[in-house]
Amino acid sequence: MPWKVSTVIELDKQTKEIRKQKVEESLKTYTPSNPRHRADGLTAAVKEDEADPSSGFTAERIYSILDDLIGAGFDTLSTTLNWVLLLLTANPTVQRKVHAEIDDVLGKRQPKLDDKSKMHYCMATIHKVSRFAGINPLSLPHDATKDTELK
Structure with a gap:
């Protein structure tokens, strides 16, 4: 089944690229007073924790959390x-x-x-x-x- 695995890997790569573009676009237009979706909520949490280097909650975690939410809730x-x-x-x-x-x-x-x-x-x-x-x-x-x- 290597062909199936390579297809899934390619689809996963495409999905992550789309997600990355959307999150970056969202980060550029983020305003704390107007949260629009989950990514904005996660962005707010990252910005709050930026002052604490030991928190471990970074912008990279936004990607991971969104992947988990999408994967777990995908119909x-x-x-x-x-x-x-x-x-x-x-x-x-x-x-x-x-x-x-x-x-x-x-x-x-x-x-x-x-x-x-x-x-x-x-x-x-x-x-x-x-x-x-x-x-x-x-x-x-x-x-x-x-x-x-x-x-």
Whole structure:
């Protein structure tokens, strides 16, 4: 799969170049009294910390933070939900098991983070969807190198 990896690397390079241009443009037009977006908020934080050399929060961190925000929020949740709905619709037996576990653990109340550890089938289903579907199209491509049999 070297061709896939080189394509992803090239796309990543192009994305970072566009991001760099936009951030530099934003830095040139930045006004503290008129924050326009996240980059302005990060710029304000950098400018506040410039007086403290030990802070470690530099202009370069703006790029890293923006990459993290964009990567983490790149349509991941809605794509996952779309795939879950599609695959549960195509697999009514799995759908019934997920529904039963939700009813057993939650009943009529709203879910809490603590419920995650009690919902093994739901979590396994979400993980399976994540492996099956292309949830994050900009992540590194991956594939099994050989067939594997469990149990």
